[in-house]
Amino acid sequence: MIQVRDLTKDYGSRRAINKLNFSISKGDVVGFLGPNGAGKSTTMKIITGFMAPSHGSASVAGFDVFESPLEVKKRIGYLPETPPVYGDMYVRDYLRYVAALKQVPKDKIEKSVDMAIEKTNLGEVQKRLIQHLSKGFKQRVGIAQAIVSDPEVLILDEPTVGLDPKQVAEIRDLIKSLKGQHTIILSTHILPEVEATCEKVIIINKGEIVAEDSIHNLATMEKGQSRLHIRVRKEVEDMKSLLSDIQQVLSVHLGPSHKEWNVDVQGGDEVVDAISSRLVTKGYGLLELSPSKVDLEDVFLKLTYGKQQGGEL
Amino acid sequence: MSGTLTIFKKELKGFYLNPTFWVICFLISVIFSWVYPIQLNLFSQLLMNYVMQQGVPQNQLNIHYGVFLRQLSYLNLLLIFVVPALTMKLFAEEKKLRTFDLLLTSPVTSLQIVLGKYFAALGAVAGIVLLALLYPVATATMATINWAPLLIAFFGIFLVGAVYAAMDLFSSSLTENSIAAYVTSVMFNVSIWFIGIGAEVVDSERGRKIFEHVSLNSHLSGLVEGAVRSNGLIFFFSIIVLFCFLAERVVESSRWRSV
Numbered sequence: 191m192i193q194v195r196d197l198t199k200d201y202g203s204r205r206a207i208n209k210l211n212f213s214i215s216k217g218d219v220v221g222f223l224g225p226n227g228a229g230k231s232t233t234m235k236i237i238t239g240f241m242a243p244s245h246g247s248a249s250v251a252g253f254d255v256f257e258s259p260l261e262v263k264k265r266i267g268y269l270p271e272t273p274p275v276y277g278d279m280y281v282r283d284y285l286r287y288v289a290a291l292k293q294v295p296k297d298k299i300e301k302s303v304d305m306a307i308e309k310t311n312l313g314e315v316q317k318r319l320i321q322h323l324s325k326g327f328k329q330r331v332g333i334a335q336a337i338v339s340d341p342e343v344l345i346l347d348e349p350t351v352g353l354d355p356k357q358v359a360e361i362r363d364l365i366k367s368l369k370g371q372h373t374i375i376l377s378t379h380i381l382p383e384v385e386a387t388c389e390k391v392i393i394i395n396k397g398e399i400v401a402e403d404s405i406h407n408l409a410t411m412e413k414g415q416s417r418l419h420i421r422v423r424k425e426v427e428d429m430k431s432l433l434s435d436i437q438q439v440l441s442v443h444l445g446p447s448h449k450e451w452n453v454d455v456q457g458g459d460e461v462v463d464a465i466s467s468r469l470v471t472k473g474y475g476l477l478e479l480s481p482s483k484v485d486l487e488d489v490f491l492k493l494t495y496g497k498q499q500g501g502e503l
Numbered sequence: 504m505s506g507t508l509t510i511f512k513k514e515l516k517g518f519y520l521n522p523t524f525w526v527i528c529f530l531i532s533v534i535f536s537w538v539y540p541i542q543l544n545l546f547s548q549l550l551m552n553y554v555m556q557q558g559v560p561q562n563q564l565n566i567h568y569g570v571f572l573r574q575l576s577y578l579n580l581l582l583i584f585v586v587p588a589l590t591m592k593l594f595a596e597e598k599k600l601r602t603f604d605l606l607l608t609s610p611v612t613s614l615q616i617v618l619g620k621y622f623a624a625l626g627a628v629a630g631i632v633l634l635a636l637l638y639p640v641a642t643a644t645m646a647t648i649n650w651a652p653l654l655i656a657f658f659g660i661f662l663v664g665a666v667y668a669a670m671d672l673f674s675s676s677l678t679e680n681s682i683a684a685y686v687t688s689v690m691f692n693v694s695i696w697f698i699g700i701g702a703e704v705v706d707s708e709r710g711r712k713i714f715e716h717v718s719l720n721s722h723l724s725g726l727v728e729g730a731v732r733s734n735g736l737i738f739f740f741s742i743i744v745l746f747c748f749l750a751e752r753v754v755e756s757s758r759w760r761s762v
Contacts, residue, residue: 238608239607239608239758240604240607240608240758241757241758241759242758242759260610260611260612261610263608263609263610264610266608268604268605268608270601270604270605270608271601272600272601272604274600274601274602274603274604274605275600275602276517276600276602277600278517278521287509287513288605288609290505290509291506291509291510291605291606291609291610291611292609292610293505293506293610335605
């Protein structure tokens with residue numbers, strides 16, 4: 191559905207994105223993940239035809255965004271970071287306007303507007319001025335304008351930013367309910383959002399793709415690796431040297447105090463056994479030793495920040 | 504073209520359903536309601552006493568010159584400041600509120616965006632010109648009026664308003680700050696009247712003719728006297744096309760400019 195080839199964009203001398211390559215097939219829900227300023231919005235803006243790339247190409251449904259922008263734009267619903275709403279319009283009038291702008295046939299406009307209002311639960315505010323709505327409602331109006339033309343591709347740029355937890359949950363449910371009917375790209379730097387809604391993740395950092403896989407694969411990327419959380423009664427000055435002769439120990443991290451440590455290990459039960467018996471025989475008073483799975487957050491931090499910190503995570 | 508129509512309808516509604524437009528109309532009618540009867544009164548006094556007065560120019564005894572043209576020059580003065588107030592939000596505010604993103608990601612071309620907005624601005628200018636036309640129409644209840652030159656004169660001032668609208672639309676597209684758009688627009692509107700002054704300082708015959716030809720004043724004066732000349736129409740039309748084209752280029756540039 192979406193093909194991106196060698197996509198590069200320069201802002202003056204600063205390169206925002208560098209030779210991105212990825213493809214998204216029909217019906218996928220893809221999370222576009224990265225720290226602030228990684229190039230997420232830039233990539234999305236290029237895919238929507240909002241701006242042109244410096245090099246490379248992108249195509250949506252077989253149409254190149256640069257060669258035939260109008261065909262691409264007909265097939266895309268886009269929610270920018272700030273919802274593009276006119277404060278002095280009524281919700282319903284605004285959605286009618288967007289539907290007409292997106293070339294929904296005249297006789298179907300009312301129906302599409304009803305559909306969008308229903309899906310985004312805007313029924314009670316449809317006759318109010320947008321400027322009088324709360325931020326959460328404005329965001330929903332923004333989503334409603336993106337889906338009003340029933341586009342094949344839906345591009346949502348940080349759809350839950352600045353909302354309260356309840357609204358965030360509502361918007362996530364909404365995105366889940368849109369699954370299947372649209373191909374969805376969702377950009378965010380909030381990880382639970384991706385875990386809650388997406389099947390596939392593209393992690394981007396400093397304008398380059400650092401990982402592209404399904405969530406399941408990413409979360410268990412380092413096979414056989416696990417992290418142990420250790421809590422002891424007495425302070426341990428140097429856990430690393432204490433465990434240095436256990437080969438399966440990969441790295442040791444200090445927790446909030448010298449009584450709490452995180453240890454990354456390779457292998458299964460025998461290493462847990464070895465560590466626990468070491469702590470017990472040395473008399474540190476082992477209180478807790480629990481394995482925790484490497485989750486998406488760790489993968490994300492490792493891929494985006496980890497390199498700068500010399501693999502400290 | 505449906506994109507143009509959609510944007511046109513939305514913007515026109517935006518003008519006519521917005522209190523600002525009606526406040527402007529109200530203030531204009533306050534000014535005219537003060538000035539116009541005074542002009543009319545002066546004119547009737549002049550007519551009563553003209554036998555006794557020597558050296559009154561012949562054309563001042565005509566209501567077209569004595570009253571209507573004065574009203575038109577006031578209208579022109581008002582338009583210089585009012586049209587920018589109407590057009591300043593057309594692009595500047597869209598950029599500021601980021602609603603411009605919606606337009607740029609919708610299946611409409613830059614030209615359709617500019618034309619939709621320009622025609623809507625013309626609709627608003629036409630409203631103001633029609634408001635001013637009410638005064639001569641009201642006068643028709645007490646005097647005989649020669650309609651053709653009157654309508655042509657108002658058409659002329661509408662064209663001037665259309666030129667302002669094109670220039671102001673362009674300056675609105677340049678910035679996302681409405682105040683900056685307003686100030687630049689007024690500068691544009693005022694300076695187009697000053698170009699013609701060049702005719703008085705150049706020596707060569709050719710240079711003088713060029714300045715006369717690009718002077719808005721010389722083309723408007725034909726229309727206000729009731730004469731429709733094709734070169735005048737072409738002149739107005741070219742300025743409008745030029746500035747709409749420039750605005751279109753600016754809108755299009757946001758697709759590749761690195762901002």
